[in-house]
Amino acid sequence: QGNRDLSGKRVLISAGGTREYLDPVRFIGNPSTGKMGLALAQAALHRGAQVTLVHCPASWDVPLGVEAISVISADQMQQVMLERLPNADIIIMSAAVADVKPKDYSTEKLPKRSLPESLPLAPVPDIVAEIGNRKQPHQYLIGFAAQTGDIITPAKEKLQRKKLDAIVANPIDKVGSGFGSDNNQAVFLDKEGREVEIPACSKLEMAHYLFDFVV
């Protein structure tokens, strides 16, 4: 029953918010819960795909039938994603990757009084851009762009710069969308110039709209 239009396809999804630890108890992170990635995994599974979900610490259970690999930092996520890349047909980067990490890591918990007033930072790898450079012609790469204000211009710029096939532009300053919400709204854009606006709906519906858009 239902639409099995992803049957035989291998879908690789990144989800959640990466964490960049300063010491064993403190990290730089973001409020992503990974629910959009979870919804994408559910939708892809339902449509007959073989699904791998590379996810950051999350409060939900991975659906039965989905291969899950848990990671914490952007470096770990990059390593796993690149390892899995050759076996994927559709790659969806829904993870919110921290853009920076603390330059140094202390294996001992730093005492409060010795915390520096300003923290030296180092960049983390841009995972989706690396995948954009490595991907084969048969592979389809989808990125996300969470934005406030004008969501279209930065999404178009990211689509090109990161060599994506499509991008989901997400307003995170609208009620009932974005981080932690069960709902979402978005504009889908692709490299052929298609542009489709998806009104507020559940993240699972959004996931199905996205597969309808790319299949």
Ligand code: C5P
């Ligand atoms: O540049 P920005 O973080 O807005 O780009 C969003 C897209 O790039 C998302 O698909 C996100 O998963 C991906 N990204 C990444 N590695 C980073 C930063 C973002 O894969 N270091």
